[in-house]
Amino acid sequence: MHSGVVASRSAEPRDSRESRNGSPQLDAVSLAIIEQLQQDGRRPYAAIGKAVGLSEAAVRQRVQKLLDQGVMQIVAVTDPLTVGFRRQAMVGVTVEGDLDPVAEALTAMSEVEYVVMTAGSFDILAEIVCEDDDHLLDVINKRIRALPGVRSTESFVYLKLKKQTYMWGTR
Amino acid sequence: MHSGVVASRSAEPRDSRESRNGSPQLDAVSLAIIEQLQQDGRRPYAAIGKAVGLSEAAVRQRVQKLLDQGVMQIVAVTDPLTVGFRRQAMVGVTVEGDLDPVAEALTAMSEVEYVVMTAGSFDILAEIVCEDDDHLLDVINKRIRALPGVRSTESFVYLKLKKQTYMWGTR
DNA sequence: TCATGTCTTGCGGATTTCGCAGCCATGGGC
DNA sequence: GCCCATGGCTGCGAAATCCGCAAGACATGA
Numbered sequence: 001m002h003s004g005v006v007a008s009r010s011a012e013p014r015d016s017r018e019s020r021n022g023s024p025q026l027d028a029v030s031l032a033i034i035e036q037l038q039q040d041g042r043r044p045y046a047a048i049g050k051a052v053g054l055s056e057a058a059v060r061q062r063v064q065k066l067l068d069q070g071v072m073q074i075v076a077v078t079d080p081l082t083v084g085f086r087r088q089a090m091v092g093v094t095v096e097g098d099l100d101p102v103a104e105a106l107t108a109m110s111e112v113e114y115v116v117m118t119a120g121s122f123d124i125l126a127e128i129v130c131e132d133d134d135h136l137l138d139v140i141n142k143r144i145r146a147l148p149g150v151r152s153t154e155s156f157v158y159l160k161l162k163k164q165t166y167m168w169g170t171r
Numbered sequence: 172m173h174s175g176v177v178a179s180r181s182a183e184p185r186d187s188r189e190s191r192n193g194s195p196q197l198d199a200v201s202l203a204i205i206e207q208l209q210q211d212g213r214r215p216y217a218a219i220g221k222a223v224g225l226s227e228a229a230v231r232q233r234v235q236k237l238l239d240q241g242v243m244q245i246v247a248v249t250d251p252l253t254v255g256f257r258r259q260a261m262v263g264v265t266v267e268g269d270l271d272p273v274a275e276a277l278t279a280m281s282e283v284e285y286v287v288m289t290a291g292s293f294d295i296l297a298e299i300v301c302e303d304d305d306h307l308l309d310v311i312n313k314r315i316r317a318l319p320g321v322r323s324t325e326s327f328v329y330l331k332l333k334k335q336t337y338m339w340g341t342r
Numbered sequence: 343t344c345a346t347g348t349c350t351t352g353c354g355g356a357t358t359t360c361g362c363a364g365c366c367a368t369g370g371g372c
Numbered sequence: 373g374c375c376c377a378t379g380g381c382t383g384c385g386a387a388a389t390c391c392g393c394a395a396g397a398c399a400t401g402a
Binding site for chain 2: 026031034037038039040041042071072073074075076077078079082083084089090092103104106107112113114115116117118119120121122125154155156157158159160161162163164165166167
């Protein structure tokens, strides 16, 4: 239906509301589908359909829509440390003025894997994946701290990843 | 024929060593496969094989092994905020004594999605996904701060997720 | 040199994916 | 109330993919 977020604006009232960032509200069936794919991203549509009570084609359409809308992505995830990226760090950033330009600049950096705005003694948290110490130092010291608006940063170098899950739906 | 591209032959002894955490060292082909699956976790094996210079069956076996070894997982990822989990936070924990028991306890909590040991003013960073404020407060105040060895915690409530990528292999 | 384990390849059969109608329910316009 | 447009679901072939198996090739180690 809303083929695009913008396409059919007249058809607004449909599902109660949208969250402020524009993501559509999900019904129980879509949540169940996501839950299935969180357990195994390659699970066949037919199996998912059996689990959630839908036909194979219907599941396929829903999954495609969820992917198109950017609500979910199906990807391989690893511990970067096991794949040759020897240095990772979480960087807490404090900003003066508008957060958005800083967040955008961080988002644009390929070494930055994760950016989130927070409430607390940091305004932004950014996770960084690098090849080695030199690379990490360069990103933090030269690139991030040089951004206009950045007041200060604090780094937490990763020593060991203990847990990494995406199964919150299944508890 | 394809095997010439990379191959395990004239090069060094294949999986020379293991990284200290026990994960096997990956060769260039496996990295290329992972990279493909980071772009699309459902990409067919044949397409991956064409991209990395391997047969379909070879890719299939490698992927299966990578999954079995826990080196990678293929899953659906979302922004929890769009899927009904209204409160997320990163919690920095400082510990006295051994880190491991605390890290293990955090790992065992279903609300904790991500646990990493760090160097810096926090010993452990943990990401928490909750349904609402009460739930979040309960986890942080009652469960985490009650763990033996936890000296103090600091919380960063998520306001907006700006970036979430798993494509570091492709830059 | 020979045995061994690992990796690779090629091939059918079973399964899954894909695209295409057709059907039903909902909601807007008149 | 009626009609039409729209979105979503189902069912069905055709094409592509996945899966298991057996045989061949190569490096390693005795």
